[in-house]
Amino acid sequence: MPELRKDPIIGRWVIISTERGMRPHDFPVQKKEIQTSHCPFCEGNEDKTPPEITAWRKDGTSINGPGWEIRVIPNKFPALKVEGELKRKGLGIFDKISGVGAHEVIIETPKHNEEFISFSNERIAKIFWFYRERSRDLKQDSRLRYILIFKNHGYEAGTSLEHPHSQLIATPITPKIVKEELTGAKTYFDYKHRCIFCDMIEQEHFDQSRIIIENESFIAISPFAARSPYEIWILPKRHSPDFDSISDEELTKLSIILKDIFQRLSSILGDMPYNYVIHTASNRNFQDPGYWLTIEADFHWHIELMPRLTRIAGFEWGTGFYINPTVPEDAAKSLREATVEKKEEG
């Protein structure tokens, strides 16, 4: 059973994942290959993954067989496990919680070599539709406090399988950086009676220099204090704390802006390694009498996209103080001026 442990100094929670229990020889230094043959995510290899949770399938195809377009499965080596009771325990000055949670994989396409940039708008919208549906479903489990959705692409971004996929991890605590954002947004709201993200969108419209593109429902910006080159935040214009409040129409608008951004990034940086992550409010339990006190209405969900072009060295790691060698306004300008090729999946 994996467990969560809390650093008693700054309150940082860590998963101690006994499941993965790695030995020294499991860490091959400077190895860069990622699995390409015998891919368990390719169509036809459905028996190599745990049974699917849900899928977008062609009519007449069978569950756990070929004929799907997008497939959601449990992670074969989960960081957290769905079974078990949520137990909190003290160990002298230390604290821990049992590692209850969920870890799912969203396989974005049956084709091994396809990439986000060539996905149709329909496919992108559908991927995010699955994110929404899985979030809504997992929120019914009152042990789960947070749903984190993210994608790793490329070795430097931490992926271990090349086949396009994203992941969902549901945790029994709110992760540290998210909690800091929630607290920051709340503090600002208490002081100003306005949402800091809504104010930021207004400020970006006033300054113009950090806007990359926008449409009716979303705006993509280089954040003022970007941590690394070409970091991009995509914010919904409609204020909502929860990603899973996104409407079907907004999913379409989001797919258009995402495809556009990936094309711009690709024209400048090629096939760069990247991560994206959805920051949303914590799960709120409607049964909980404290619900109306913890509504987190002051938060504003958004997507953070980070090309992984710089390495995280001792300075960043030891201080949380990043060195970004590209001025955010310059990054926004390059991206605004970048060519958008019309690549479509064939």
Added chain:
Amino acid sequence: MPELRKDPIIGRWVIISTERGMRPHDFPVQKKEIQTSHCPFCEGNEDKTPPEITAWRKDGTSINGPGWEIRVIPNKFPALKVEGELKRKGLGIFDKISGVGAHEVIIETPKHNEEFISFSNERIAKIFWFYRERSRDLKQDSRLRYILIFKNHGYEAGTSLEHPHSQLIATPITPKIVKEELTGAKTYFDYKHRCIFCDMIEQEHFDQSRIIIENESFIAISPFAARSPYEIWILPKRHSPDFDSISDEELTKLSIILKDIFQRLSSILGDMPYNYVIHTASNRNFQDPGYWLTIEADFHWHIELMPRLTRIAGFEWGTGFYINPTVPEDAAKSLREATVEKKEEG
């Protein structure tokens, strides 16, 4: 002039380093080579670096010439600059500070291919002696709020030059993670009237399972909530908020424990990439009337050493919530049982 920018949501400060102003083609993806020929840090190439600040030299050798054992120089491409006034400015909802600071390099040996593991205890003690002396000197500059000392070794740990060296960055603000630690230690002290690090040492002595080695002055442990495999903290047994309070005798004791730890790590993991960083209290201005209120006596300096064996993926990056695949007690046990070869510099 580089500048610092503050993320208005969680208060994370970032250096916008115009000095390094990188263009897209400066980011070669998947390039792993680090400079080995024409090394500016090798003996005989002193003219390829900015003029030295201080050095440990053989008698009769000249400044900026050969004949040194350890050499301290300004970084040729500094993240922050010593010249200039400390200016704070608002930009709508955003805040920034001018990028005043210092960025120095400690060249640990004249020999390109030597490594920490083969350094004599005397050399290791002297490296940390230079850290102490440079800290004490830079603290006299009241614009500087924090002195961060760290080492990157290996590509994955973010180094760009192979020749053994460490770095010092002095910043006009206290970096985020350090501030969180200071605040955490203060909160605990206010509640318990005891230092949390001193309590942690006591707890580790009680539990035994996470102690790697200790001597009269220092203890090396696998932290309870280690972020990654084989993360090690080295804590002084004497309570002091400030690294630069270390005595000459303690420098010797530290060099013994560090050499031992590097030999144990090397026997298990080989030449692994790693970072270490010294966490110490913020600089306190004795002229400042608020000095006695901000004494940070509740903090306890220490060294955090992190072999870089896992990659930082979307999950860790997006949440500050690390997944550690090795149980800290198992890591401590492996290190306790590891062979310590007696490698000495020839």
